[in-house]
Amino acid sequence: MHYRQLGRTGIEVSEIGFGAWAIGGDAWGEVDDATSLRALERALELGVNFIDTADVYGDGRSERLVGQAVRGKRERVILASKGGLMGHHRDPKREPVYDTPEKVIRAFEASLQRLGTDYLDVYFDHIWWDKHEETEAFLAAFTRLKAEGRVRAVGVSTDSLEHVQHFNQHGGLDVVQLDYSLLNRRSEAGLLPYCEQHGIGVVVRGPLRMGLLSGKFSAQTRFPEGDIRKDWPREAWFQESLGKVERLRKWVGPGQNLSQLALRYVLAHPAVSAAIPGAKTPEQVEQNVGASVRPLLDEELLESLRQAVA
Template sequence: MSMQHIKLGSQGAVVSHMGLGCMGMSEFYGERNDEESAATILRALDLGINFLDTADTYGIGDNEELVGKTIRPRRDEVFLATKFANIRKKDDPSYWEISGKPEYVKSACDASLKRLGIDYIDLYYQHRVDPNVPIEDTVGAMAELVKAGKVKYLGLSEASSATIRRAHKVHPITALQTEYSLWERHVEAEILPTLRELGIGFVPYSPLGRGFLTGSITKPSDLPSGDVRAQRYPRFAGENFDKNQMIVDRVRAIADRRGVKAGQLALAWVLARGEDLAPIPGTKRRKYLEENAAAADIKLSDAEIAELEAAVPQDEIAGERYAAANLKSIDKSE
């Protein structure tokens, strides 16, 4: 396996073509195993995956601490991304507030640097756009972090095309992180063309449909204890699950014919979308990390890409990508 490195955006960032999403190591997807998670991070570096993704909200700070402690001896090998804006509380994990206030941006960055135990953050994202604070004010505060040497590159997450354009005028944006996979292609209409016009890199998260596209989740009971997917993501719930399973079965059939796993084929499809994007499939186990990394060696023909897309018609996918409460936090500015 050879992991290609790409230019992420036009500001000088270089990352592995595939990254590692660390969220599930600390929350949301069942029980934690910090030892195995740390081993997974180190194995990623051994495989040439240098692009690690975390956020201050994952595990309410615990994930940053885990990632920071793990990479400390190998910091110079890592391109580290973290995020701010989702405020939660240890004593009330259900509490959730979005803030893009300039004073909060600065305090959040200092707190992340402390938890991570590092001197600077390679890529600092606004995790969700605050509708009550002009994006110019938030990005202006982020730009000051760059001037102070605390951050190298700036990013946005789940931002609309209009917001991206406004932000980019204040300070060059290096990357946008948004959900993208075979079964979630909303960015293709307007957002992805905007990114390419402006020279902004793209970081697809959940490129495996939160694990559904791996084909390993065949019934709701396959989700581990403590897993929130059935509650937070309608595609995993009720009749939607069964309808979407039929779609995944088609992907698995194509993968079987090719002699690879369904998840590897789904990742290969995302990687084939261009050398200006770096998907960040998440896992907390070395076994699945290695499977994901091997997808970088799968080259798809135009006919195979067309067959995959025909197997996953967007109008057949059952359920929204988020529950209603979470959808409200997605920026739709025009």
């Protein structure tokens, strides 16, 4: 496993982390807690030290599992969680919910309790749309939590450059979590260069485009009830993406697979600190970790991959 600095925070993270959304069991089909724990344990065995979760994943189920997995190992793990959607996912109107620092801090403390820790290494605002009241509440709460030593670094999960700039208005934003993959390169135009320029750590979610870049899906794929991808096969963009994935296969080298090639693509960007592909089983963890190799990808191959998905 290779490790990188998380922006200017001084925190060193494994370049392949563990994205813990799927083990929450509320969006990616059925999961088994015992298998999820084995996946987390395998990740730690293989050198993964960065685990990313959120309060809303399974209404706290993911955080509780992560807390169980890191018990007795907390000092070895860089633990990140996110707050801001728990109060919104039952409120389709998206009215301000976290409109005071106190509400943000209460959500933070609830995450600490589920995770079984008294501090977080990274805490993200999980609200990806720009609600002025909530943005200001998070900024004030972040200042307080950092001053108290209960969080080492703060960030925002968003794909909006404007939102990031607002969060960084006083230069205090440490980390951005953003959607980036071979099938979604929009952040290359503005958000990634901004983070690199300002020394902001970048955590990549969706590096496999919710499994599309695993190469396991086809036009006949059907997703089960409870899977957020259930309607994908009926959508034109899904069929188009399958064609792009097929064009990428020719660039998969000996001893690697398509997922690892896709992960190496995002890791090759100089602004990226870590990628957090999801995993529900030890086997998926082993496949993800296999992308942390050297050399990564040279510029000629990177350009070939870009052309393949253009």
